[in-house]
Amino acid sequence: METWINNLASFIEWLPQVHLAHFLLLSAALFSLGVYAIITRRNAILLLMGIELVLNAANINLIAFSRYNGSLDGQTAAIFVIILAAAEAAVALAIVLNIFHRFSTVNVDEVSSLKE
Amino acid sequence: MELFDIVFYVFALITLGSACVVVFSKNIVHAAFSLLFTFFGVAGIYVLLRADFLAVTQILIYVGGILVLMLFGVMLTNKVINVKIKTGTMQAWPAGIAVSILAGLLAGVFYSNWKDAQLPASTVDATTHLLGEMLMTSYLLPFEIASVVLLVALIGAALIARRNR
DSSP states (O other): OHHHHHOOOOEEEEETTTOOHHHHHHHHHHHHHHHHHHBBBBBHHHHHHHHHHHHHHHHHHHHHHHHTTTTTHHHHHHHHHHHHHHHHHHHHHHHHHHHHHHHSBBBTTTTSSOOO | OOOOHHHHHHHHHHHHHHHHHHHHHHHHHHHHHHHHHHHHHHHHHHHHHTTTHHHIIIIIIIIIIIIIHHHHHHTTTTTTSSSBBBOOBOHHHHHHHHHHHHHHHHHHHHHHHHTOOOOOOOOSSHHHHHHHHHHHHTTTTHHHHHHHHHHHHHHOOOOOHSOOO
């Protein structure tokens, strides 16, 4: 208990000075929110939004480490993540539109058959 | 606290607050519009990390492209007649517990490993020129593959979304 309180106190003292780990903690929080959205949401478009949150969290991590290492490799990887996110969103939304025309719903739990 | 720290916390607050609205809001349109603020907040974080090109790309592609696509999706997949643009969540408690454990693990790993890692003084001013050079030299193959992927995705999306075949 004593050590736990000491750890918490040192954590609160550590917070105001922004280092690398602050960015990592932010991305961890964003990632968890995205995963929560993917698990709980049943609307296909909200699932896509959760995926975008997860991809953004990954990008923050890549760029933070790229800044920490002083090389631009991480930023290049982040560019490819953005490219793939754009392609994924376009294809996924086309599929969602088709599902809506066919089943009149975008609830992913109700769409469980390949054909009517 | 210096200016850098304050700006970081402002952008972190914008990002996480609007991400919470995206995740917990019952109204899809509210979720889509607060996703806008999440993307802006993340772009601000990129600026703080001296990734100027990526910050602009983030705003152009995410806000200008993906978010507009999402709004189209929201508008096209909800019948305008019944104005019920609401959506529920399920398994909120088990998912919440599982995700908090995941978040705690991630935060613990990040905090214990990189607690004292200082960001070095930056040697680079503008990244656009250097990124362009890297894309044309050491990342040429992934760059070309990405262009093919985008073309395939474009044609595929147009083909799938077409109504009558």
